[in-house]
Amino acid sequence: MKTRNLYIVTYGCQMNVYDSTCLGTLMKKRGWKLAEKPEGADFIFLNTCSIREKAARRVIGHLNRLKALKQKNPALILGVGGCVAEQEGQKLLKQVPWLNLVVGPGRLGEIPQLLENLTSDMPPIVLSGQAPLMTEPAASEPQDHRALASFKDFEPGPSPISSFLTIMTGCDNYCAYCVVPYLRGRETSRPKEEILAEARSLVNRGSLELTLLGQNVNSYGRPGHRGGQDFVELLTEVANIPHLERLRFTTSHPKDFPPALVDLFGQLPNLCEHLHLPLQAGSDRILAAMGRRYDSAHYLWLVSALRAACPNLALSTDIIVGFPGETEQEFNQTVKMLESIGFDFIFSFKYSDRPMTKANLLPDKIEEKEKQRRLAHLQAVQKAITLEKHQALIGQSLEVLVDGFGRNQGQLSGRSRDLKLVHFDGPESLMGQLVMVKILEAWPVSLIGELNSNQKKALQNLN
Template sequence: MKFNVITFGCQMNVHDSDWLIRAMESRGWEAVEESEAEVFVVNTCSVREKPEQKVYSVLGRLGGYCTKPGSFVAVGGCVAQQIGDGFFEKFPFVRLVFGSDGIAKAPQALEELAEDHNKKLIFNDFLTDYPEREKVDSSPYQDLVPPGIGTITGQAFVNIMQGCDNFCTYCIVPYTRGRQKSRDPEQVIEECRNLVESGVREITLLGQNVNSFGMDSGGTGVSFADLLYKISAIAGLERIRFTTSHPKDIAPEVITAFGELPNLCPQLHLPMQSGSDSVLKRMGRKYDRKRYLEIVDGLKAACPEISLSTDIIVGFPGETDEDFEDTMEMLEKVRFESSFSFKYSDRPGVAAVKFKPKVSDDIAQKRLTRLQERQNHITRESLERCVGRETEILLERPSRKQGEGDIHWRGKDPWGRVVNVPLSGITDDDSLGGKLLKVLITEAKNHSLFGKKVGNPW
């Protein structure tokens, strides 16, 4: 069967889609472009409003492809968890719905539906333990990059847990991905080791709140810090990253690890959400400005060059001008190298839906614009300080924009900064993805860097 996967949302969804594609290819299915496919899988996200709306638009489009016998659509992810069998009623060509815990059953279900054209299946029950997935061949990892998936040669995502127990008042994740479930640490370590043996050089550990790994009923006594040290010791692993990290659960041992583990990248995404204590309290974040700044100070003491990024919600119900100014002040104090900022939007079933007063869209947009403009300025200043420094980048792919002459490639340095570099004697067909390259930074742009290679690496 020829199939296509469309992915919305976070890195966890990207990883889920990548695993599903490899699982289906191991069964003889072929990942193709949308126009060639017979079966479609839409992996959905409902954390914010727009991705959810896009799902319905995509399904309307895919219905035009499902006219021949045997063609159908499967819907997975967070929106699938919410809507459930409602997809069957609205879109007759949808024949499989699976939530976050149900993805482990999706490969077998897709095969069943390809055989029985009248069957429909739904897997939306939350499980008490992490549902281990079938192992798929990861060697050579770089040869398994399917159409439409953001897998990058030499890099891999590894899920270490699923779900969340925090129930922040604005967040739908506990309702769409369930309560927290940690994977068995030995399974995580084995997966990481196999990936490194297949040629992966950088691994990103994924979870809704990686800092609370092992703190649920499925924990084995191995903390997240323990896991980091064990994975760091895998021979041949050049870089480790992790996301997402809830400030309330970050342990001193994790902060210390940034100064002790040579392959733990000096980069951390630490969602602040707001700089106002009153807003943080209404959000249910369980930390305040003082605690957040203590964490930042600890990280900078352990790793002075660490690059911090964050999430910020603007216009949370009841946010006053003073609350917003507190957030702007935190932007200046921490000086995040980048931030992902959004206007608050109600999500179904969360506590904040009932919070009053709502901030008008006009005011929220003005605040968001001001915040993003200031963040862009801070980002540019941070990147300009990199000019003249040597660093090492992990090459990913040819740059989107090419100049005259040499082929330009893009990669990321240990801080997660995008660096574009011209490479003489290289053609579009040369596969450099996954290789490490020393570069001298020569120029800063708004959100990326330019450099030139140092020496003759090949």
């Protein structure tokens, strides 16, 4: 029988990357091959994200570009998954009649079975909502793609050196601006033993770094969740897996950060010195309107507790500017928080109306031009802070996990423990290794360095 080829395009967050990896694993188990380009594929799947506005339009644009392939090969199956699939459902079929499959994130695990019989001349299939969660990976007909792709034959994703591992899905927080709870459903934790088994398998297969993922990992195992226990306990047990060099987790909600978790930053040697802690706004009135359930004083207290536990902790955050009703003074409170905390880097966005959310209905929307001005100002302030932090690293040596190539010939790149992007000259044989790099130059988004002299000597001896 002819081998069938699957081409996956992944938009958005690390959780989507993880989901795509799971789907690829499941399909490979059924004899499919992962293709590197869409041309010649038998099934093309767009795993989408709708956290930003115009997401559906972007996906439709992509599907329009794929129409030529469908005309050349009418047997080609085209599918859309992820949040746009959940949000748009049947509507996508009206705009893209050559689409065969629309599958929400909770139903991804059903795709391999569907494709056994689906042909492009059949009526399209739309699946949404949550499939039942598997708590016993070995049980008869599992539906959950995470359990399906779990430890026994899980294959690490595109970068086996550094792997993602989803520990929980969904979100119960319902922040006023966010679509995630409507599209990804209620919080569900995976059983601890299943996560540990998958983590061990990834490490055994060569992953030096693991990042535990969830919309709100700190809620892992909260009473009432299906499965899971305590996040502090889980993190400690994953950290104790032999040969795991680096451990990270994201994303954390500032309202759910227990002191025991803060303390782990000073206790677990392989827990990296970086934390992403979304602030969103510096004004207490705006934070309350966003439904974040913490105030600026709590956030500042948490930052100082974290820095007391781990003085060289790098911090990154998310900021939304121009939330409905945000005054100039309230925006300046956000800028002030940036200046007083000194984040290493930020992800910043203009507020945009998202369907189904509470903020959609709020009055006093800020004009686009004003949101743009605030965003540009905020980013300029942060750029200077980041550059200053990078300049302070000149002359220091950082441990870098090499996982890619730099822009210049012979240049390698990787991340330090505190998530700085570092470029340096070195042989390809260092790919996938931890090396020490002395920092020579600082730029706003990256650092340039050279291999430490003892590392260079060791390489010369090898040659």
